[in-house]
Amino acid sequence: MNFLENFHISRFWVIALLTLAVLSPPAILAAERRGEAKIHVPNRNPGLEVEDLTGDLTAADLAQLLAGPGVEISNVNYVGGDLAAGTFIGGTGIIGFESGVILSSGQAIDVVGPNTADNTSTDLGTPGDQDLTDLSGFETNDATILEFDLVPNASVLFIRYVFASEEYNEFVETSFNDVFAFFVNDKNCALVDEDPVSINTINNGNPFGEGTATNPEAYINNDLSDGGGAIDTEMDGLTVLLTCTAIVNPGVTNTLKLAVADASDSILDSAVFLATGGVTTTLGDQIGVVRNGKFWFLDSNDNDQWDGCQQDNGEDGCFIFGAPNDQPVVADWNSDGFSEIGVKRGRQWFLDNNANGAWDGCDVDRCVSNWGNPRDLPVGGLWKP
Structure with missing residues (x-):
C-alpha cells in the first residue's frame, strides 16, 4: 500500500469521525425535526376561532381585552409578526376558559383543532428575546412580545393562562425548551416550583409515561403518537389552567411584558393562552x-x-380556627388580594389577619368588639364608601 492509498484511508476515517461528532445528540435530534404547515378547514363549529393582527385587530385591543377588574392599562407595545398574536373564542371545553388572547411562536391560527400532525410549524423569521433565552438556557427565535404599563388598585396581581406546544412529547428534556414568561416589573411570575414554565418543567417524561416526568399533575397530553388527540387543538400538549401571582405597587405605574419564543430553532410552535380579563x-x-x-x-x-x-400532602386548605357554635366569616382582612378566615362569637369578631390559618392573639390577628348583636349573621366585603 503506497503513501497515497494510506492518505485516502486516513482521510476517510477522519471524515467519518467528524460526521459522528457533528451529528451527535442533540444534533441528530435536530436533524430529525421537520416542521410542516397546517391545512385549515374553515367554519368548523364548535371549536377555537382565532383572529390575528393581519386585519383590524391591534395590539392595543389585545391589551385591553386582558385588563380585568382593578387594572388600568396604557402604553402598549408589540414585537412580533402579525400572524403570531390575536384573540380567540370557543376555548371552554378545550383550554378551560372561553376567550382571550393568544401569543404564539408561529401562527396563532395554528392552535385551532383538530390535532392532525405532530409537527405543525411556521418559521416566522423573527428574532428571539434575551430575557427568554436567559430563562430557557438556549438561544431563542420567533419571539412574540406584548408589553404595557398598568396601574393596579391592590398590591397583588394575578394572570390566568395555559401554555401549549408542538414540542410535546418527543422533545421534552432536550435543547428545544420552548419558553414563555410574564415579566412583572422585570421579574418573571410564570413559575412552577420556582422554575420558569416551559417544555422541560411541565411534562410527563420522554418517552411519554416512561421517562422522568416533571410536574406531571400540571400537564395534559394531546400527542397523537402517545394516545392523545381528543382535545380539539393542534397542540400536542398543554398545561392545566395556571395562575401567576405577583406583588405590585398599587396606585402607580407598573410594567408587564408577556413573551413566548421557540428555543434552539424556529420550528414546532408553542403558544400561551391568556384569559379575557385575566390580568387582574x-x-x-x-x-x-x-x-x-x-x-x-x-x-x-x-x-x-x-x-x-395540604398538611397531609394534599392540595386543599385545612385549618382549625374558632370554637363550636362560632359563626364563620371571610374577607380580605389584610388587603393581600386573598380572602382570610374569621369567626364571630356573640358580638366579638376574631379575624386571621396574618393569613396563617391559626389564632395568634389580638396583637397579631385582628379583634373587633361589640359590633352587631349576638344572633346577627356576619358578613365581610369591600363596601363602597
Whole structure:
C-alpha cells in the first residue's frame, strides 16, 4: 500500500469521525425535526376561532381585552409578526376558559383543532428575546412580545393562562425548551416550583409515561403518537389552567411584558393562552365548608373536588380556627388580594389577619368588639364608601 492509498484511508476515517461528532445528540435530534404547515378547514363549529393582527385587530385591543377588574392599562407595545398574536373564542371545553388572547411562536391560527400532525410549524423569521433565552438556557427565535404599563388598585396581581406546544412529547428534556414568561416589573411570575414554565418543567417524561416526568399533575397530553388527540387543538400538549401571582405597587405605574419564543430553532410552535380579563387584582372565589364552628376545609386548588389537606400532602386548605357554635366569616382582612378566615362569637369578631390559618392573639390577628348583636349573621366585603 503506497503513501497515497494510506492518505485516502486516513482521510476517510477522519471524515467519518467528524460526521459522528457533528451529528451527535442533540444534533441528530435536530436533524430529525421537520416542521410542516397546517391545512385549515374553515367554519368548523364548535371549536377555537382565532383572529390575528393581519386585519383590524391591534395590539392595543389585545391589551385591553386582558385588563380585568382593578387594572388600568396604557402604553402598549408589540414585537412580533402579525400572524403570531390575536384573540380567540370557543376555548371552554378545550383550554378551560372561553376567550382571550393568544401569543404564539408561529401562527396563532395554528392552535385551532383538530390535532392532525405532530409537527405543525411556521418559521416566522423573527428574532428571539434575551430575557427568554436567559430563562430557557438556549438561544431563542420567533419571539412574540406584548408589553404595557398598568396601574393596579391592590398590591397583588394575578394572570390566568395555559401554555401549549408542538414540542410535546418527543422533545421534552432536550435543547428545544420552548419558553414563555410574564415579566412583572422585570421579574418573571410564570413559575412552577420556582422554575420558569416551559417544555422541560411541565411534562410527563420522554418517552411519554416512561421517562422522568416533571410536574406531571400540571400537564395534559394531546400527542397523537402517545394516545392523545381528543382535545380539539393542534397542540400536542398543554398545561392545566395556571395562575401567576405577583406583588405590585398599587396606585402607580407598573410594567408587564408577556413573551413566548421557540428555543434552539424556529420550528414546532408553542403558544400561551391568556384569559379575557385575566390580568387582574381580583380572582374568582372558591368554595369551602366550616364544620362545628372551627374546622375549615377550603378548595384551594379551585377544581371543585376534595383533594386532601395540604398538611397531609394534599392540595386543599385545612385549618382549625374558632370554637363550636362560632359563626364563620371571610374577607380580605389584610388587603393581600386573598380572602382570610374569621369567626364571630356573640358580638366579638376574631379575624386571621396574618393569613396563617391559626389564632395568634389580638396583637397579631385582628379583634373587633361589640359590633352587631349576638344572633346577627356576619358578613365581610369591600363596601363602597
